[in-house]
Amino acid sequence: MGQPDKEPIVQLSHVSLAYQHGHAQSATILEDVTLSIQRGEKFMIIGPSGCGKTTLIKAIGGFLKARQGEVTVNGVPVKKPGPDRAFVFQDFEQLFAWRTVLDNIVYALQVTKHLPRRQAIDKASFYLELVDVAAAADKYPHMLSGGMKQRAALARALALEPDILLMDEPFGALDAITRNQLQLELNTIWRRTGVTIVLVTHSIQEAVFLGHHVLVLSSSPARVLEIVDTSQAEDLDSPAFTAHSLHLQSLLVRQDKDLIREQVVPLSIVQ
Amino acid sequence: MSVPLFRTAEKRTFTFPGWLRYILIGAIFLIAWQLYVSLSGVSQLLIASPLATLQALIADFANGQLPSAILVSLQNLAIGMGIGIVTGLILASLSTFSRFGRDLLTVLTAVFSPLPGIAILPLTMLWFGLSSSAIIFVVVFGSVWPISANTDTGFRTIGTTTRMVALNLGLTRLQTVRDIFLPAALPHILSGLRLAWAFGWRTVVGAEIVFGVAGSNGGLGWYINNARYFLNPPAIFAGLVVISLLGVLLDTLFQFIEQQTIVKWGMKQAQ
Numbered sequence: 001m002g003q004p005d006k007e008p009i010v011q012l013s014h015v016s017l018a019y020q021h022g023h024a025q026s027a028t029i030l031e032d033v034t035l036s037i038q039r040g041e042k043f044m045i046i047g048p049s050g051c052g053k054t055t056l057i058k059a060i061g062g063f064l065k066a067r068q069g070e071v072t073v074n075g076v077p078v079k080k081p082g083p084d085r086a087f088v089f090q091d092f093e094q095l096f097a098w099r100t101v102l103d104n105i106v107y108a109l110q111v112t113k114h115l116p117r118r119q120a121i122d123k124a125s126f127y128l129e130l131v132d133v134a135a136a137a138d139k140y141p142h143m144l145s146g147g148m149k150q151r152a153a154l155a156r157a158l159a160l161e162p163d164i165l166l167m168d169e170p171f172g173a174l175d176a177i178t179r180n181q182l183q184l185e186l187n188t189i190w191r192r193t194g195v196t197i198v199l200v201t202h203s204i205q206e207a208v209f210l211g212h213h214v215l216v217l218s219s220s221p222a223r224v225l226e227i228v229d230t231s232q233a234e235d236l237d238s239p240a241f242t243a244h245s246l247h248l249q250s251l252l253v254r255q256d257k258d259l260i261r262e263q264v265v266p267l268s269i270v271q
Numbered sequence: 272m273s274v275p276l277f278r279t280a281e282k283r284t285f286t287f288p289g290w291l292r293y294i295l296i297g298a299i300f301l302i303a304w305q306l307y308v309s310l311s312g313v314s315q316l317l318i319a320s321p322l323a324t325l326q327a328l329i330a331d332f333a334n335g336q337l338p339s340a341i342l343v344s345l346q347n348l349a350i351g352m353g354i355g356i357v358t359g360l361i362l363a364s365l366s367t368f369s370r371f372g373r374d375l376l377t378v379l380t381a382v383f384s385p386l387p388g389i390a391i392l393p394l395t396m397l398w399f400g401l402s403s404s405a406i407i408f409v410v411v412f413g414s415v416w417p418i419s420a421n422t423d424t425g426f427r428t429i430g431t432t433t434r435m436v437a438l439n440l441g442l443t444r445l446q447t448v449r450d451i452f453l454p455a456a457l458p459h460i461l462s463g464l465r466l467a468w469a470f471g472w473r474t475v476v477g478a479e480i481v482f483g484v485a486g487s488n489g490g491l492g493w494y495i496n497n498a499r500y501f502l503n504p505p506a507i508f509a510g511l512v513v514i515s516l517l518g519v520l521l522d523t524l525f526q527f528i529e530q531q532t533i534v535k536w537g538m539k540q541a542q
């Protein structure tokens with residue numbers, strides 16, 4: 001199994017985040033977050049509902065300025081969003097409704113990489129093949145199922161060949177079976193491309209299964225509770241998997257009542 | 272009884288196709304009209320029969336009077352709408368990107384949109400004389416507000432995810448407006464256009480009638496007024512028929528555009 005390089009690609013040092021509305025500033029959402037993400041690893045973010053997971057990943061994406069501290073990607077302070085950090089969102093509205101699935105990707109390639117159309121089509125087709133939606137290439141997004149839309153969005157993000165793939169609960173709105181399928185495929189894609197993945201999730205199982213590291217946030221204002229190394233726990237039946245799951249669960253128990261209820265089901269059954 | 276929220280597949284016994292039903296209704300109306308004129312002995316100077324109207328239509332198409340009147344009217348409408356659309360889109364874009372633009376649009380719309388376009392015709396006649404420019408200005412004036420206000424609403428209601436995708440791709444402002452905002456707001460823009468052209472078409476004809484009084488050569492309004500001047504009811508009726516039919520034709524064109532865009536993209540349900 002591939003191991004990430006020991007070279008940080010994302011670094012946050014003492015970062016505090018808040019939303020700015022005109023001149024008013026919201027209460028602090030995240031406080032004093034320090035972490036580093038290695039190039040090529042799969043970094044999971046988990047925490048109670050509403051604690052600030054989306055806010056954190058938005059800051060890495062450059063959509064939100066840090067109130068204090070600094071976010072750097074490749075050693076450079078993040079100032080604004082860019083295609084080097086491709087975002088995959090939870091909701092199904094991220095594809096452009098007025099373009100076919102293929103054209104969604106072709107357009108993204110034309111504006112970011114200035115590829116000629118012919119070349120962009122080839123590349124787009126390759127990534128659609130990779131995420132297994134090539135059959136829907138000429139359809140408009142509204143004709144696709146939720147799972148296919150997320151695959152297409154993933155294909156668009158991958159086609160940008162970003163340094164980092166930022167995913168905010170990308171499979172959150174999918175049924176369990178589709179979700180598991182996409183988790184497996186994401187792993188395959190990661191093995192083939194070696195892209196760094198930062199993924200927000202509500203599911204402990206997903207975090208342990210996919211992640212090399214799992215960041216656990218506390219309830220608001222969110223702080224880093226622990227960053228758990230789960231790189232050895234990829235086999236769902238391994239004792240390490242169970243141990244990590246239980247550990248994460250116990251960390252979150254005090255934080256989020258909903259999460260406990262969701263996870264009472266023995267984890268082995270989920271798969 | 273429950274009212275279905277969405278169109279469902281209906282089981283139907285045989286019915287006539289839509290166009291046939293409409294033609295039937297039209298035919299019944301024409302026959303009633305013809306019978307009334309033939310049997311009631313109403314003065315032919317007040318009402319022309321369908322047959323007389325048809326004869327006038329054929330004659331004035333053949334001698335070129337109607338075609339040139341149609342051309343003039345459509346040209347006035349097209350130029351006025353064209354300028355109105357461009358100005359409206361620019362105003363709406365300014366309004367989304369600057370505070371001043373928003374204030375400007377709010378004030379202008381509030382002050383000018385309640386004014387019936389035809390009410391400023393005397394003013395434009397003073398400025399431009401009895402020329403097409405005077406009519407075109409009125410059409411521009413009338414179409415700008417519905418277009419800019421609707422477009423503005425459309426821009427404002429674009430979802431956060433769509434905006435974030437645009438930011439993520441690192442689009443320029445021009446690309447954002449042209450490639451994202453315009454298509455995303457198209458349902459709103461098209462309903463603005465629908466209002467605008469319906470208004471514009473009525474205004475063009477109305478203004479031409481006013482011009483007709485002054486004896487200037489012109490479009491369909493002028494044609495009708497001229498026919499009145501020469502006590503020629505069949506030609507008046509022929510003019511009305513043409514105006515109405517052109518309206519239906521423009522509406523069909525509009526539905527076609529909707530069909531090819533927002534319906535195809537799943538942004539609006541088919542009718």
Ligand SMILES: Nc1ncnc2c1ncn2[C@@H]1O[C@H](COP(=O)(O)OP(=O)(O)OP(=O)(O)O)[C@@H](O)[C@H]1O
Nearest residue numbers: 019026029047048049050051052053054055056220
């Ligand atoms: N645009 C905004 N302006 C002000 N406050 C916001 C904004 N977006 C989110 N918040 C607040 O920030 C806090 C964290 O929100 P965030 O969306 O980051 O949580 P989350 O962990 O992603 O939640 P969830 O698990 O439900 O997705 C919440 O209290 C929320 O009310």
Ligand SMILES: [Mg+2]
Nearest residue numbers: 053054055168
């Ligand atoms: Mg969230």
